[in-house]
Amino acid sequence: MLGDPLFRNGVDWGDFAVMGVKVVVAFVLLLVATMFMVWFERKFIADMQNRIGPNVAGPWGILQTFADGVKFFFKEDLRPANADPLVFRLAPYISAVTAFLAFSIVPIGGVFRDGEADTGTVTLFGKVTYLQVADPPIGILLLLAVSSIAVYGVMLAGWSSGSKYPLLGSVRASAQAISYEAALGMSVVAVVLLAGSLSTHDITAGQAGGVRTWYVLSAGIVPFVIFLIAATAELNRPPFDLVEAEQELVGGFHTEYSSIRFALFFLAEFMNVVTMSAIMVTLFFGGPAGPVLFGMTWFWPTVWFFAKVLVFLAMFIWFRATLPRLRYDQLMNLGWKVLIPLALGWLLVRATILQVDEGTIDPVIAIIVGILAAGACFLLFTAALTAGDRAYERDQALQEQALQEQALQERAVQDQALQERAVQEQAVQEREGSR
Amino acid sequence: MSDLLRSYLTIAIFSGAAIFMAGMMLGIARVLRPRHPNREKLIAYESGVDPVGGEWVQSQVRYYIFAVLFVLFDVEAVFLFPWAVRLETYGGFGLVEMIVFIGILALGLAYAWRKGVLRWS
Amino acid sequence: MVAQNIIFGFIASIVALSAFRTVTTRNIVHAALYLVAVLAGLGALYVMLTAEFVATTQFLVYIGAVMVLFLFGIMLTRAPLGHLDDLTGKQWPVALGVATTLGAVLIYALVDAFHAAELPTDPVIYRTADVGDSVFSTYLIPFEAVSVLLLAALIGAVVLARKD
Numbered sequence: 145m146l147g148d149p150l151f152r153n154g155v156d157w158g159d160f161a162v163m164g165v166k167v168v169v170a171f172v173l174l175l176v177a178t179m180f181m182v183w184f185e186r187k188f189i190a191d192m193q194n195r196i197g198p199n200v201a202g203p204w205g206i207l208q209t210f211a212d213g214v215k216f217f218f219k220e221d222l223r224p225a226n227a228d229p230l231v232f233r234l235a236p237y238i239s240a241v242t243a244f245l246a247f248s249i250v251p252i253g254g255v256f257r258d259g260e261a262d263t264g265t266v267t268l269f270g271k272v273t274y275l276q277v278a279d280p281p282i283g284i285l286l287l288l289a290v291s292s293i294a295v296y297g298v299m300l301a302g303w304s305s306g307s308k309y310p311l312l313g314s315v316r317a318s319a320q321a322i323s324y325e326a327a328l329g330m331s332v333v334a335v336v337l338l339a340g341s342l343s344t345h346d347i348t349a350g351q352a353g354g355v356r357t358w359y360v361l362s363a364g365i366v367p368f369v370i371f372l373i374a375a376t377a378e379l380n381r382p383p384f385d386l387v388e389a390e391q392e393l394v395g396g397f398h399t400e401y402s403s404i405r406f407a408l409f410f411l412a413e414f415m416n417v418v419t420m421s422a423i424m425v426t427l428f429f430g431g432p433a434g435p436v437l438f439g440m441t442w443f444w445p446t447v448w449f450f451a452k453v454l455v456f457l458a459m460f461i462w463f464r465a466t467l468p469r470l471r472y473d474q475l476m477n478l479g480w481k482v483l484i485p486l487a488l489g490w491l492l493v494r495a496t497i498l499q500v501d502e503g504t505i506d507p508v509i510a511i512i513v514g515i516l517a518a519g520a521c522f523l524l525f526t527a528a529l530t531a532g533d534r535a536y537e538r539d540q541a542l543q544e545q546a547l548q549e550q551a552l553q554e555r556a557v558q559d560q561a562l563q564e565r566a567v568q569e570q571a572v573q574e575r576e577g578s579r
Numbered sequence: 580m581s582d583l584l585r586s587y588l589t590i591a592i593f594s595g596a597a598i599f600m601a602g603m604m605l606g607i608a609r610v611l612r613p614r615h616p617n618r619e620k621l622i623a624y625e626s627g628v629d630p631v632g633g634e635w636v637q638s639q640v641r642y643y644i645f646a647v648l649f650v651l652f653d654v655e656a657v658f659l660f661p662w663a664v665r666l667e668t669y670g671g672f673g674l675v676e677m678i679v680f681i682g683i684l685a686l687g688l689a690y691a692w693r694k695g696v697l698r699w700s
Numbered sequence: 701m702v703a704q705n706i707i708f709g710f711i712a713s714i715v716a717l718s719a720f721r722t723v724t725t726r727n728i729v730h731a732a733l734y735l736v737a738v739l740a741g742l743g744a745l746y747v748m749l750t751a752e753f754v755a756t757t758q759f760l761v762y763i764g765a766v767m768v769l770f771l772f773g774i775m776l777t778r779a780p781l782g783h784l785d786d787l788t789g790k791q792w793p794v795a796l797g798v799a800t801t802l803g804a805v806l807i808y809a810l811v812d813a814f815h816a817a818e819l820p821t822d823p824v825i826y827r828t829a830d831v832g833d834s835v836f837s838t839y840l841i842p843f844e845a846v847s848v849l850l851l852a853a854l855i856g857a858v859v860l861a862r863k864d
Binding site: 226227228280282285288289296303306311315322342 | 752760
């Protein structure tokens with residue numbers, strides 16, 4: 145609860161210089177990492193699919209992203225005639241800025257030692273500071289706040305395009321985002337519970353005592369798995385990329401965007417992948433924790449940090465290469481019927497275990513009550529599920545019956561009409577015959 | 580200015596840098612890119628045919644239900660965070676308080692489930 | 701303090717302008733967006749008052765959830781691009797009167813309560829833990845009541861959305 149030591153004793157121009165350096169370094173690192181990710185995804189997935197991938201621009205095609213980026217600048221920027229001019233311009237800004245913002249709370253280095261008061265600091269220009277852009281006390285909540293604003297970028301882009309595919313895509317995308325945001329937030333609570341703080345620096349410091357203290361293990365594996373799934377869905381990465389399912393929605397919410405405005409959305413998407421990986425490393429994998437091998441002590445943590453981020457980036461690409469896309473109903477089922485109940489249930493279980501460890505609750509009572517509560521929950525949800533299913537089936541049956549009845553009625557009406565016509569024709573014929 | 584505001588000032592500078600970068604990219608592109616709009620180019624995309632009807636379509640009510648559910652669980656999450664930070668102090672009683680809170684909201688989820696509004700059909 | 705005053709003035713004028721545009725704009729999605737700007741500005745003001753948890757709640761719940769709900773509601777009913785001419789109701793003078801009276805009463809109450817009180821130069825920081833301490837001790841009953849309220853809201857929405 146101390147906050148960044150940089151700001152502790154007043155502020156002078158040196159502090160501002162440190163602030164400036166941190167902002168610039170984080171900015172450049174994030175941009176480079178994002179461009180790397182774009183290349184890495186193409187190259188890695190090409191390897192997985194037995195292709196070569198980009199190989200012309202620079203060694204191993206590593207400059208491909210740069211070349212593509214330059215190309216965007218020379219493309220015509222079109223705005224549909226019936227688009228909303230102001231909001232159409234605003235949406236890419238929202239996406240890009242929110243993508244940047246979340247990275248500011250990630251500690252990207254510093255040697256963290258267990259039990260020290262002011263750990264994980266580095267010295268820049270004779271100033272002691274944390275190696276992260278900012279360490280607000282609400283820390284991880286900033287991530288949630290930023291991702292809830294990011295929904296607006298998508299929603300407004302779709303609405304303002306004045307076109308049907310983007311509108312459908314954006315409503316879908318925002319419904320998906322909010323569905324998984326709830327699960328995301330609740331899986332973070334388990335980490336906060338153990339760290340006793342929201343600040344990302346404190347969360348990292350809480351995992352300084354070796355691999356056993358990393359929250360992926362000490363919180364139980366469940367919160368991490370929930371976070372990983374929810375984060376993948378938040379990022380619209382495969383297998384949750386229904387938002388831009390090109391077979392049904394063309395490009396999704398950015399169908400009408402071209403040139404550099406499209407590039408901003410694209411950049412924001414990949415930047416979010418990098419940031420989310422970094423957040424996962426911070427929350428569950430000890431952040432920059434790792435052995436200092438030799439020489440410069442401040443250097444190794446940053447290396448470990450980026451190595452861990454790289455593993456997650458590779459994992460996201462692996463998901464894309466392996467898993468088929470979910471259907472929308474499966475997506476919603478997973479979010480609301482699996483992840484949220486699981487996250488809440490696990491949170492309560494973990495909190496109870498924590499209380500038992502501290503001796504405030506008798507373990508026997510906790511176990512008995514826990515089993516009873518779990519049984520009650522199970523019964524409740526099973527009952528809800530079967531009742532819901534039965535109601536659904538009844539509805540379907542009723543609908544089908546109604547349809548059949550309608551069809552029968554229609555046929556009866558048709559038959560009647562035919563008969564009447566036949567009678568009339570007969571009458572006409574008889575009249576003609578009598579004449 | 581207190582410690583707290585200074586850390587937010589850094590975040591503000593960071594987002595300022597992001598806005599500046601996005602603006603700069605758009606500015607450079609404005610100078611470099613060609614500009615030959617014509618009527619056909621500015622028609623909204625609809626798989627290559629001329630758009631049918633208006634540019635706006637009504638969305639379905641089920642999206643609205645999920646948004647209501649999200650409000651519910653977002654408020655719940657907001658209460659979970661201060662609780663999680665201080666659970667050590669609250670002890671067993673704090674745990675029971677939260678179990679009751681979550682239990683009542685879980686009833687809501689079960690009700691929505693029972694009524695079949697969570698089913699996407 | 702000077703810097704803080706300038707920032708406050710800047711944010712407050714944005715909030716006031718956006719609030720005005722919320723009721724005067726002729727596009728319903730724009731109105732929602734201006735409302736988002738108002739809420740975001742208020743969030744920033746909470747940060748300046750060192751009530752950061754309240755500020756985050758503002759962003760998470762109001763902007764992240766309630767306004768998204770509004771937007772979904774708008775998309776569900778009518779959200780065409782361009783201007784609508786039938787957005788101004790006939791009772792707008794009455795509404796203006798009510799709003800002005802309410803504003804005057806609020807301003808009077810605030811001025812009466814605080815007079816010329818100044819913000820402390822080094823204010824107490826209300827951290828998340830402090831908020832938790834009040835919620836889970838002093839305001840325990842309201843906290844549990846909130847869950848019932850939320851439940852009622854959910855049931856209402858479910859009943860409205862389903863025909864049976």
